[in-house]
Amino acid sequence: MQLEYFQLIDRILDLNIVEKTITVEAQVPTTSTVFEGHFPGYPIMPGVLLIESMAQTSGWLLVALMKFERMPFLAAVKEAKMRGFVTPGELLTVEASVVHEGSGYAITDAKVKVGGKLRCNATLTFSHVPFPNPDLRGHMDAVAKRIGFPSQAIA
Amino acid sequence: MSSTFDQVAQIIAETCDIPRDTITPDSHAIDDLGIDSLDFLDIAFAIDKAFGIKLPLEKWTQEVNDGKATTEQYFVLKNLCARIDELVAAKGAGGA
Numbered sequence: 001m002q003l004e005y006f007q008l009i010d011r012i013l014d015l016n017i018v019e020k021t022i023t024v025e026a027q028v029p030t031t032s033t034v035f036e037g038h039f040p041g042y043p044i045m046p047g048v049l050l051i052e053s054m055a056q057t058s059g060w061l062l063v064a065l066m067k068f069e070r071m072p073f074l075a076a077v078k079e080a081k082m083r084g085f086v087t088p089g090e091l092l093t094v095e096a097s098v099v100h101e102g103s104g105y106a107i108t109d110a111k112v113k114v115g116g117k118l119r120c121n122a123t124l125t126f127s128h129v130p131f132p133n134p135d136l137r138g139h140m141d142a143v144a145k146r147i148g149f150p151s152q153a154i155a
Numbered sequence: 156m157s158s159t160f161d162q163v164a165q166i167i168a169e170t171c172d173i174p175r176d177t178i179t180p181d182s183h184a185i186d187d188l189g190i191d192s193l194d195f196l197d198i199a200f201a202i203d204k205a206f207g208i209k210l211p212l213e214k215w216t217q218e219v220n221d222g223k224a225t226t227e228q229y230f231v232l233k234n235l236c237a238r239i240d241e242l243v244a245a246k247g248a249g250g251a
Contacts, residue, residue, distance in 0.1 A: 075196065076193060076197075100203060102196070102209060102212065103199070103210055104213035105196050105212070125197075127196070
């Protein structure tokens, strides 16, 4: 994770196109300027960033299902529950599954676990469109390599 | 049609917190009920689930943007319900 660069996930552990599920791993850094303000003397991972980690995880699942032809954008967050603090240095497992694939939108359920225990979950809605420009597509290709996107899964 | 309308009206009332008795077959979802595109995604999801179909929102939006259709054709509720009935019938015939 590099919180300042919005890199909220580190690697894809499992991507199941048939079941429409994904599991990723994310190591919360031990130090970050984010923790200097959230909160002084009591650093915890901001809930909005946990939601972002679930959104990015869901996003990669949707990108895979759409074979890198379309880009999902977070449109709505529902039933987001922060069930326990996430602290610097913890290893997150983030899971997502598709609830519904509509026309131009999709809905996922996502959860963040630490040591097998649920820390937060949410239902997320995405709208998706063809990649708006080559730069974004190129960026996603680069990130895919960094996080070990299993290209054979969508071949 | 009436059954479809009742279901759709109930979905809209619950999803968008709009009084059920203000929703009529002639209501325009956008112009009369003030439903925006994000709220309409929730409605589409509920309709997709309730009727076992996939509303072709992208196609409709494209047709409206291209001037090939009017919003009334898809977003006046009686017309929306007619489209839903067509999709349900097509699904029953194995075409969707």
